[in-house]
Amino acid sequence: MVTEDKMLAKIIKLTMLISLTLVLAGCTYQRSISNNQKVQVPASPTLNSDIKPSHNLPSTSNDTNAEKFPPEVPVLYYHSIMQEANNEIRMPPEQFEEQIAYLSSHGYHSITPTQLYESIYHNGVLPQKPFLLTFDDGYADNYQTAFPILKKYGYVATVFMISGCIGEKGFLTWPQLKELSANGWDISDHTQNHSYLTKLAPSPLLSELINSKNTLEKGLGRSVDYFAYPYGDFNDKVVQAVKKAGFRMAFTTLRGWADSHRDAYHVHRVFCYSNMGMKEFIRRIQHPNY
Numbered sequence: 001m002v003t004e005d006k007m008l009a010k011i012i013k014l015t016m017l018i019s020l021t022l023v024l025a026g027c028t029y030q031r032s033i034s035n036n037q038k039v040q041v042p043a044s045p046t047l048n049s050d051i052k053p054s055h056n057l058p059s060t061s062n063d064t065n066a067e068k069f070p071p072e073v074p075v076l077y078y079h080s081i082m083q084e085a086n087n088e089i090r091m092p093p094e095q096f097e098e099q100i101a102y103l104s105s106h107g108y109h110s111i112t113p114t115q116l117y118e119s120i121y122h123n124g125v126l127p128q129k130p131f132l133l134t135f136d137d138g139y140a141d142n143y144q145t146a147f148p149i150l151k152k153y154g155y156v157a158t159v160f161m162i163s164g165c166i167g168e169k170g171f172l173t174w175p176q177l178k179e180l181s182a183n184g185w186d187i188s189d190h191t192q193n194h195s196y197l198t199k200l201a202p203s204p205l206l207s208e209l210i211n212s213k214n215t216l217e218k219g220l221g222r223s224v225d226y227f228a229y230p231y232g233d234f235n236d237k238v239v240q241a242v243k244k245a246g247f248r249m250a251f252t253t254l255r256g257w258a259d260s261h262r263d264a265y266h267v268h269r270v271f272c273y274s275n276m277g278m279k280e281f282i283r284r285i286q287h288p289n290y
């Protein structure tokens with residue numbers, strides 16, 4: 001994986017932020033993060049993107065994507081919904097609710113990963129103005145803070161849970177995961193130990209994936225079919241292992257909306273960060289190649 005020089009400052013900053021978050025959270029996988037230099041950061045939070053759309057954009061803000069085929073769907077990704085100064089992966093609850101209220105008042109509908117998968121790869125039907133909302137890692141505030149807000153607006157979300165962190169300080173517990181699942185949330189996989197998967201040999205790589213899938217399926221009593229690469233770190237070997245472990249779709253941290261131009265193991269997502277502001281949030285929810 002090659003990282004551009006101009007991204008170095010952001011990578012260092014984000015690495016520090018993630019390390020700080022994990023130290024505070026206390027989960028045991030923090031060691032593997034702080035010892036590792038090879039980080040692929042989430043999409044750049046640059047407010048004025050120089051990435052130009054490769055196809056026609058909707059002409060008005062209320063014309064997004066609704067019945068387009070094949071569909072293009074924004075897959076929003078967050079980590080923690082909590083107030084913390086200078087930590088871009090902790091979204092202040094007030095700002096999160098403002099974003100959710102915007103989606104609600106503009107006619108957006110939350111969908112599940114299964115709806116996304118079926119619509120993009122098997123001609124399934126989507127509601128008008130669909131979006132998929134995801135949380136990486138499985139922080140306790142996803143239940144304590146985000147869940148009540150989303151419930152208020154009739155929305156569901158997906159948690160990519162680090163199975164080895166379930167019940168650890170600051171992370172979701174089994175009862176919380178089961179309650180979210182019972183309320184229409186999808187609990188998906190984010191490995192057992194949040195490892196950098198490209199650094200693992202074939203056998204431990206497969207164990208990371210299969211162990212966490214088995215743990216989640218046993219604990220939840222349902223199949224776990226979707227996966228998100230920790231740190232967005234993947235290569236062809238990782239993709240093959242994710243397929244072999246039995247997942248049918250995997251999410252990256254690459255910017256852009258989900259669409260059928262990419263296969264099911266390279267789904268792009270929309271990074272939502274704490275200082276993005278409403279203007280940038282709206283831009284990302286309206287433009288597939290924001």
Ligand SMILES: [Zn+2]
Pocket residue numbers: 136137190194230231
């Ligand atoms: Zn993660």
